[in-house]
Amino acid sequence: MFAMKAPLAALQxxxxxxxxxxxxxxxxxxxxxxxxAAGPAQALRIKEVAAVxxxxxxxxxxxxxxxxxxxxxxxxxxxxxxxxxxxxxxQQLGIGLAPGAAAQxxxxxxxxxxxxxxxxxxxxxxxxxxxxxxxxxxxxxxRGGTLVATPLRGADGExxxxxxxxxxxxxxxxxxGGSKVQINHLSAGRIPQGAQVERAVPTALHSGExxxxxxxxxxxxxxxxxxxxxxxxxxxxxATALDGRTVQVRAPADPGARVDFIAELxxxxxxxxxxxxxxxxxxxxxxxxxxxxxxTLGPCAVAHGNLSITISATPLVSQPNPLSPGQTVLAxxxxxxxxxxxxxxxxxxxxxxxxxxxxxxNALGATPGDLLxxxxxxxxxxxxxxxLEVI
Numbered sequence: 391m392f393a394m395k396a397p398l399a400a401l402q403x404x405x406x407x408x409x410x411x412x413x414x415x416x417x418x419x420x421x422x423x424x425x426x427a428a429g430p431a432q433a434l435r436i437k438e439v440a441a442v443x444x445x446x447x448x449x450x451x452x453x454x455x456x457x458x459x460x461x462x463x464x465x466x467x468x469x470x471x472x473x474x475x476x477x478x479x480x481q482q483l484g485i486g487l488a489p490g491a492a493a494q495x496x497x498x499x500x501x502x503x504x505x506x507x508x509x510x511x512x513x514x515x516x517x518x519x520x521x522x523x524x525x526x527x528x529x530x531x532x533r534g535g536t537l538v539a540t541p542l543r544g545a546d547g548e549x550x551x552x553x554x555x556x557x558x559x560x561x562x563x564x565x566x567g568g569s570k571v572q573i574n575h576l577s578a579g580r581i582p583q584g585a586q587v588e589r590a591v592p593t594a595l596h597s598g599e600x601x602x603x604x605x606x607x608x609x610x611x612x613x614x615x616x617x618x619x620x621x622x623x624x625x626x627x628x629a630t631a632l633d634g635r636t637v638q639v640r641a642p643a644d645p646g647a648r649v650d651f652i653a654e655l656x657x658x659x660x661x662x663x664x665x666x667x668x669x670x671x672x673x674x675x676x677x678x679x680x681x682x683x684x685x686t687l688g689p690c691a692v693a694h695g696n697l698s699i700t701i702s703a704t705p706l707v708s709q710p711n712p713l714s715p716g717q718t719v720l721a722x723x724x725x726x727x728x729x730x731x732x733x734x735x736x737x738x739x740x741x742x743x744x745x746x747x748x749x750x751x752n753a754l755g756a757t758p759g760d761l762l763x764x765x766x767x768x769x770x771x772x773x774x775x776x777x778l779e780v781i
Contacts, residue, residue, distance in 0.1 A: 436620075442604075448591055449509075459500070502529075537553060537554055554584065558582065610634040623658050668776035672762055672765065691738065692738060706720070
């Protein structure tokens with residue numbers, strides 16, 4: 391492929407003669423030349439495999455009240471903390487309740503909630519962030535509610551934001567006469583831009599003579615490639631791979647120059663990497679199986695049969711004779727059957743490519759649940775050339 395700086399005449403000479411001499415519209419030939427002049431696809435950049443350590447978000451959480459519900463709040467006789475919180479809030483507003491009156495409160499329009507948020511890096515006081523609101527009691531719905539001012543605290547116990555506002559609940563429901571219809575989830579909602587930052591989190595971005603890049607995944611090869619790319623483009627000896635996850639880079643001391651340096655550093659392309667290590671990831675809860683392109687299979691033989699147990703219950707009614715003193719008795723008869731399907735031995739050839747491995751596993755006709763056991767047995771037998779990870 392050629393760069394866009396190549397002369398137009400040189401690019402035009404590369405086209406076949408019948409293409410160059412044909413009576414094309416004026417816009418066709420420049421379009422063809424632009425396609426030929428397009429460079430290769432953009433390579434992987436450092437910002438996509440690593441991030442500057444210390445530049446991260448922080449979790450915030452708080453406890454509050456949602457008011458204004460349409461009779462779908464907490465049942466306070468079962469959730470005493472809702473009543474206690476409401477009494478404490480009224481006391482802060484200067485409304486004192488008589489002794490014992492707080493326990494008699496039965497509000498149906500109030501719900502106790504947990505409020506969570508993510509405080510982005512470099513967030514400053516006055517900026518707004520989104521918050522999530524989740525019911526912690528037995529409220530049937532938070533739809534239409536308003537969150538009362540709730541302080542959001544960090545892991546150190548300090549208040550970093552204050553949340554308040556009308557909730558957006560992406561669901562609906564109705565019930566009558568014992569019947570109920572519900573769409574989506576009604577016990578959680580969101581308040582866009584519902585919290586205002588009150589305190590900034592200090593970062594160590596401008597301290598020290600160097601910055602550290604943390605890789606998204608631990609890999610010595612990737613760490614070496616990142617250090618080599620920085621040294622080749624920005625200067626020899628700037629970057630050093632400390633381990634399989636950390637790369638130390640010397641950076642300018644001036645804050646403005648350091649920001650420019652990091653911006654340029656993140657855009658540096660990386661050399662094409664070697665294929666990743668072979669790995670099979672199994673989700674035992676959902677039955678999902680994911681294999682990467684490096685997984686191989688050695689020659690082996692597999693036999694797999696299904697065992698099914700069926701239990702059926704049939705109700706029986708014992709009716710006494712007419713005019714007899716007996717009583718009608720309801721009994722139950724249980725039928726249990728066990729069926730084991732025969733499993734034939736299937737020879738699986740060696741598979742050096744992912745497509746061949748998938749074709750060989752499909753030949754077994756196993757369900758995803760059975761495939762979990764087969765893959766574990768293949769690895770135990772030494773026929774599966776991959777690391778098995780169960781999540």
